[in-house]
Amino acid sequence: MSSLIESRPAPAAVARTAPVVAYPVIRGFLRGAGAVATRVVAVAALAAVWEIFPRLGLVDATFLPPLSDVLAAWWQLVQSGELIEHARASLGRSLAGFGLAVAAAIPLGLLIGWYKPLATLLTPLLELFRNTAALALLPVFVLVLGLGETSKVAIICYACSWPILLNTVSGVRTVDPLLIKSARSLGLGPLRLFQKVVLPAAVPTIFTGIRLAGAYSILILIAAEMVGAKAGLGYLINYAQYNFAVPDMYAGIITISAIGLVVNQVLILTERRFSTWRTTS
Amino acid sequence: MSTPKIRFENAGKVFRARGATVTALRDINLDVRAGEFLVLVGPSGCGKSTLLDLLGGLATPSSGRILVDGRPVTGPGLDRGVVFQQYVLLPWRTALGNVQFGLEAKHVPRRERAARAREYLDLVGLSGFHDRYPHELSGGMKQRVAIARSLAFDPDVLLMDEPFAALDAQTRDGLQDELLRIWEQTGKTVVFITHGIEEAVYLGQRVAVMTSRPGRIKQVVPVPITARSATEDLRSDPEFARYRHEIWTLLRDEVRQARREELGLNEKENARV
Numbered sequence: 120m121s122s123l124i125e126s127r128p129a130p131a132a133v134a135r136t137a138p139v140v141a142y143p144v145i146r147g148f149l150r151g152a153g154a155v156a157t158r159v160v161a162v163a164a165l166a167a168v169w170e171i172f173p174r175l176g177l178v179d180a181t182f183l184p185p186l187s188d189v190l191a192a193w194w195q196l197v198q199s200g201e202l203i204e205h206a207r208a209s210l211g212r213s214l215a216g217f218g219l220a221v222a223a224a225i226p227l228g229l230l231i232g233w234y235k236p237l238a239t240l241l242t243p244l245l246e247l248f249r250n251t252a253a254l255a256l257l258p259v260f261v262l263v264l265g266l267g268e269t270s271k272v273a274i275i276c277y278a279c280s281w282p283i284l285l286n287t288v289s290g291v292r293t294v295d296p297l298l299i300k301s302a303r304s305l306g307l308g309p310l311r312l313f314q315k316v317v318l319p320a321a322v323p324t325i326f327t328g329i330r331l332a333g334a335y336s337i338l339i340l341i342a343a344e345m346v347g348a349k350a351g352l353g354y355l356i357n358y359a360q361y362n363f364a365v366p367d368m369y370a371g372i373i374t375i376s377a378i379g380l381v382v383n384q385v386l387i388l389t390e391r392r393f394s395t396w397r398t399t400s
Numbered sequence: 401m402s403t404p405k406i407r408f409e410n411a412g413k414v415f416r417a418r419g420a421t422v423t424a425l426r427d428i429n430l431d432v433r434a435g436e437f438l439v440l441v442g443p444s445g446c447g448k449s450t451l452l453d454l455l456g457g458l459a460t461p462s463s464g465r466i467l468v469d470g471r472p473v474t475g476p477g478l479d480r481g482v483v484f485q486q487y488v489l490l491p492w493r494t495a496l497g498n499v500q501f502g503l504e505a506k507h508v509p510r511r512e513r514a515a516r517a518r519e520y521l522d523l524v525g526l527s528g529f530h531d532r533y534p535h536e537l538s539g540g541m542k543q544r545v546a547i548a549r550s551l552a553f554d555p556d557v558l559l560m561d562e563p564f565a566a567l568d569a570q571t572r573d574g575l576q577d578e579l580l581r582i583w584e585q586t587g588k589t590v591v592f593i594t595h596g597i598e599e600a601v602y603l604g605q606r607v608a609v610m611t612s613r614p615g616r617i618k619q620v621v622p623v624p625i626t627a628r629s630a631t632e633d634l635r636s637d638p639e640f641a642r643y644r645h646e647i648w649t650l651l652r653d654e655v656r657q658a659r660r661e662e663l664g665l666n667e668k669e670n671a672r673v
Contacts, residue, residue, distance in 0.1 A: 297488045298488055298490065300458060300484070301484060301488040302505075303476055304456050304457075304458055304476050304480075304481075305502050305553070306475070306478050306505055307505050311505075315504070316490065319490070320490075322492075
């Protein structure tokens with residue numbers, strides 16, 4: 120067989136081998152497309168149901184307008200610049216609250232994780248607050264800090280702090296004791312031990328906390344904006360509902376879930392970058 | 401006789417756990433000469449690792465003292481390098497970074513660190529693997545990195561706590577030969593812990609046999625086999641078999657004793673042993 124191929128002129132040999140090369144490429148493409156298809160199918164089904172059911176009168180189109188109407192309203196809001204304005208206000212609050220939480224909770228978590236006496240002192244308090252829903256405290260924040268930006272940023276910061284704080288504490292606590300022992304055998308002092316061993320070992324766990332906080336920052340934001348705000352996506356959703364601009368309301372909801380998805384994806388990618396050594400162990 | 405490199409003087413260690421006191425080590429007296437390869441062998445749970453922790457300065461003796469170069473051990477120090485049973489490498493650092501870690505502790509200048517780390521990785525036979533992360537290395541390779549790390553900061557004494565116990569037999573044989581070669585090449589004093597009799601005879605110039613708990617030194621057996629690394633198949637040598645048998649006999653009663661104790665203890669203790 121091989122001698123046969125060899126005796127043929129070159130183009131024929133190419134023609135014979137070509138399908139062998141092309142086949143896996145096609146199969147790989149199909150498999151890739153298949154993977155994408157399975158990921159998309161559920162979302163596509165939801166979109167289809169959303170479009171068709173109101174049109175067929177299976178659900179009341181007043182309360183659930185067809186998806187195409189919602190998308191048209193969304194586009195209208197984008198063109199008028201209204202949506203961008205609201206999104207900017209929302210993201211500003213989220214980012215401020217989230218950033219403050221990162222800046223405050225990580226150092227505090229490191230301290231609590233590293234110093235046992237501090238941990239014993241604060242653990243009951245932490246347990247108490249951790250098990251109190253952040254939104255239950257929203258009225259308190261409004262009462263103390265007013266209806267303005269401060270209370271909104273503060274409640275987001277508060278809600279975001281918990282996952283970061285608790286993950287940082289457990290990240291520091293669960294460092295492999297053998298790593299610490301071996302570093303101690305090298306004569307490392309407590310400060311350098313912390314800097315060179317404990318901190319890098321805790322980074323992946325801390326990042327898990329940061330990723331959770333990212334999700335919280337969007338979730339809490341909307342609720343906060345429904346109370347006494349004059350701009351923001353939460354305000355838009357609430358306001359549209361009051362004025363019976365139902366497509367606008369759904370446009371706001373779609374925007375917020377898209378933002379949530381993007382934020383989460385960005386944080387997952389960042390997390391992966393910082394913990395490559397842990398993913399393949 | 402000149403001062404020994406390492407001297408245990410009536411060293412003992414008592415642990416207190418939940419009201420009960422456990423004597424791990426009692427009246428340890430032992431001298432190790434500079435440049436000597438000493439192996440400690442004993443039944444499981446006899447306090448071998450505790451003894452090494454004391455020597456490494458990771459624990460303090462309850463009684464007696466331990467001298468290195470005539471000075472009492474007060475804490476960990478870079479004159480002693482420890483290689484643990486588990487390959488404790490920093491998983492976020494490459495092989496090279498892990499070897500440099502010890503050099504950072506010793507405040508070696510940055511430029512020199514990389515060069516020295518490379519040199520020692522080459523010494524343990526990891527020339528092509530400098531940039532690999534621990535999870536990309538086999539168990540044997542990880543332990544080579546750990547050995548390189550302990551050698552790189554140039555301690556006088558190398559303390560090894562069953563370093564090859566978790567490896568497969570072939571890798572272990574290979575690493576034993578490598579270790580002998582490195583020992584001959586560097587002239588370090590090595591204190592090596594194992595529960596394997598063959599490993600003890602193969603490596604040790606002297607083998608100290610420990611009793612079951614509380615751990616004491618039962619007997620120190622000199623194993624005067626010269627030029628180990630030059631002998632082709634040392635393990636099948638009749639001399640080797642004779643020493644193996646001698647140590648086996650010494651250990652047999654202790655292992656039995658240890659097992660009897662182990663069975664008598666509660667489950668928690670069993671899990672620890």
